[in-house]
Amino acid sequence: MGQYYKLVNFDKKEFVEPWPLNCGAKLTEWSYNRAPMACALMNLVAGRWKGDRVYVVGDYTDLENTSVNWYEACEEISNEVGVDAIYSYVTANFKDISSEVDAEFHNWKRIYNHYTKQYIDLSKDPIEWVWWDEEIKEAVVSSIAPLGLLLAMGNGRGGGDYHGRNADLVGSWCNFTKYIEISNDECIPIGYVEFTPNFTEHNPLIPYTKAEEMTKSKIGELDYEKNH
Incomplete structure (x- = not known):
């Protein structure tokens, strides 16, 4: 079965669903x-959710596997609310x-983790x-x-989860959400x-160095389609 996710702020007790x-x-x-859900997460963490416990929670998230990156954060939240079924x-x-x-x-430029x-x-x-x-x-x-991947809880439990390159990093920033900053500051x-x-x-x-070449190629494809 596919796993569904939502953005959750456990300090402000708010969430964002993808469907709307x-x-x-x-x-x-x-x-x-450029997906609206990903943009919403960036904009919230850059603004009114900055410094809060923010996670991307899947509906299969639980405490079954103690070795996952997000276990400690999930355990803290589960103990706080008194249930394992956090999503529900x-x-x-x-x-x-x-x-x-x-x-x-x-078009945010950088994400900082001030803890690491x-x-x-x-x-x-x-x-x-x-x-x-x-x-x-x-x-x-x-x-x-x-x-979104760095803050995700539940990856690998359902269809539509991320299994690409560096999947072992998914959820690896769940213990550091309070220290994340989104910025356009040029001074590192x-x-x-x-x-x-x-x-x-x-x-x-x-x-990323292929970006200019690929955009030119895309424009060339469109020009060809218009003329043939």
Whole structure:
């Protein structure tokens, strides 16, 4: 069976569902850098959810496997709410703010983890595909959005979960959510190390350095189609 996910803030007791944002609910259906669900997560963590315990919770999330990256955070939350079925508990008891969120793409540049002193340069994410955005009349590069995977609980338990490159990193930032910052600041703090999760379903991966070449190719394809 497919596993469905929602964005959850356990401090503000709020959640965001994918369907009102016109996204599929499975992790690999919306974990792309221009998908509204992925954009909502970035914008919330950059704004009013900054510094809170924020997770991407699947409906198969439980405490069955103690070796998963997100076990400690899941155990803390389960003890707090008194149930193992976190997804169902959130649906019944937290506020659905799906209709209120900013789900637009704002092209954030970096994600910082101030606990591990790491940063992700989002411009270096591997390329998944290139498509033509009719609204802005440009060829656009899509990559897997790393934050949703790094904060995911339950991956590997259901259909539509992420099984691509570096799947072992999924959920690995669940213990550090309070220390995550989304920023466009050009000044990287001293002592911080670049972290490249390189999430992609391509093997071998398509590096970000191919972006210009691939966008030109896409435009060429469209020009050819118009003229033939």
